[in-house]
Amino acid sequence: MRVGTARAAAVRWVAAHARSVPGYRGAYFSGSTVGRADDAELAASSDVDVVVVTEDEDPPVKPGKLRYGGALLEISYVPWAELRDAETVLSSYHLAGSFRVDTVIDDPTGGLRALYADLSPRFAEREWVRRRCLDARRRVEGRLAAFDGTAPFHEQVPAWMFPTGVTTHVLLVAALRNPTVRLRYPAAREVLTAYGRPRLYRELLELLGCADVSAEVVRHHVGEMTRTFDATVPVARTPFFFSSDLTERARPIAVDGSRELIDRGEHREAVFWIVATLARCHTVLAVDDPALHTARLPAFEAAVADLTGITGTADILERREEVIRFLPGLWAVAEDILAANPDIT
Structure with missing residues (x-):
């Protein structure tokens, strides 16, 4: 299956199963498919991560992996409170990557696209x-x-x-x-x-x-x-x-x-x-x-x-x-990568 085909299945799942849930604020792609071209091949051992944003500060247990339209999706929830502040998201290594590019699936309140517009230009600083x-x-x-x-x-x-x-x-x-x-x-x-x-x-x-x-x-x-x-x-x-x-x-x-x-x-x-x-x-x-x-x-x-x-x-x-003893040396290498990475501004 192509990445674009799997993403299209995810968009349909959001429309059919997420939008009607009370507290729903939108959805976006996350994980390994972020930034990949639509015509790239999606391995059978890979899934498409979809994050559903909710007003609920204590979301239900994530649905997890499910098949929809032939695609393997991984569905999880995130409270809007965790995304409200762009600088908090920019500082979070497990949240920020989803907003480096436009991953928004659905955004009825406009909050996700505003977050993307604010975060994306600063992601590589x-x-x-x-x-x-x-x-x-x-x-x-x-x-x-x-x-x-x-x-x-x-x-x-x-x-x-x-x-x-x-x-x-x-x-x-x-x-x-x-x-x-x-x-x-x-x-x-x-x-x-x-x-x-x-x-x-x-x-x-x-x-x-x-x-x-x-x-x-x-x-x-x-x-x-x-x-x-x-x-x-x-x-x-x-x-x-x-x-x-x-x-x-x-x-x-x-x-x-x-x-x-x-x-x-x-x-x-x-x-x-x-x-x-x-x-x-x-x-x-x-x-x-x-x-x-x-x-x-x-x-x-x-x-x-x-x-x-x-x-x-x-x-x-x-x-x-x-x-623990390894961490200082690891940090030194990370700093070297930061200094050498041409995409960091």
Whole structure:
């Protein structure tokens, strides 16, 4: 499917399902399709992110992934209060990128287009880019500081891994690149190669623990992840913010997308989402099917050990300190990218 075709399906979904909801203020595109040409090919392992803006300061749980008009859409909500101030959005690395170009789908109040008109000319100004890099760095620091070593192991792993992965976002933001979620490591490698710092990429992988993992090992564990994923989907009932990532509709991303990375030689880059998916499955299973959670737990623990080198809380705490020590050097590289990036004004 072409990106433009998928976007058109998203526009129809907004007209049919979002406009009539009380408090609706508009919708816009976000994520990996922002800035891509309409005639670009959209991989089966990619979706189109649509953000619905609402007056409700406490929006309902996001619908998540759904099929509409043949396209895989990822629907989420954002309160208008988070977008009201342009400088707040400019400083937010996960919000600002959507308004670098015109991504507005629908804007009955005019607020989104006014935000775009205000933000877009300033998006690449050095002051705001640096603030967004700092926003990403603070997310690493804040989430690692909040790590709870008393939580179950399947909750500890993502609590360490996701902020560790945000180290890539510091670099992507400095390069004015989309801070993607699932493909953050391949994107960071491209940035570091383009700016003459490829050696730092190995350090990022070492923090994750997968710098020397073999394709054979990763392929084995993606098979185990697939079995856990397929066992989780039919029993999942309790809503989590990531629930739409654990559905049959999301299988092309969680399972097929990981296999695609391995097949093209990016097995180390596949580790992040394999482990994240496994951890999320066990978060669901621990609540909705404890017996299945227990039965599949050895496969999860083996995957975490083989792919990241983590075998328990002590390892995570040690790795957390390694990430914290790494941050000053990471920031220096981000500053170098800021200085060298010709698109920053």
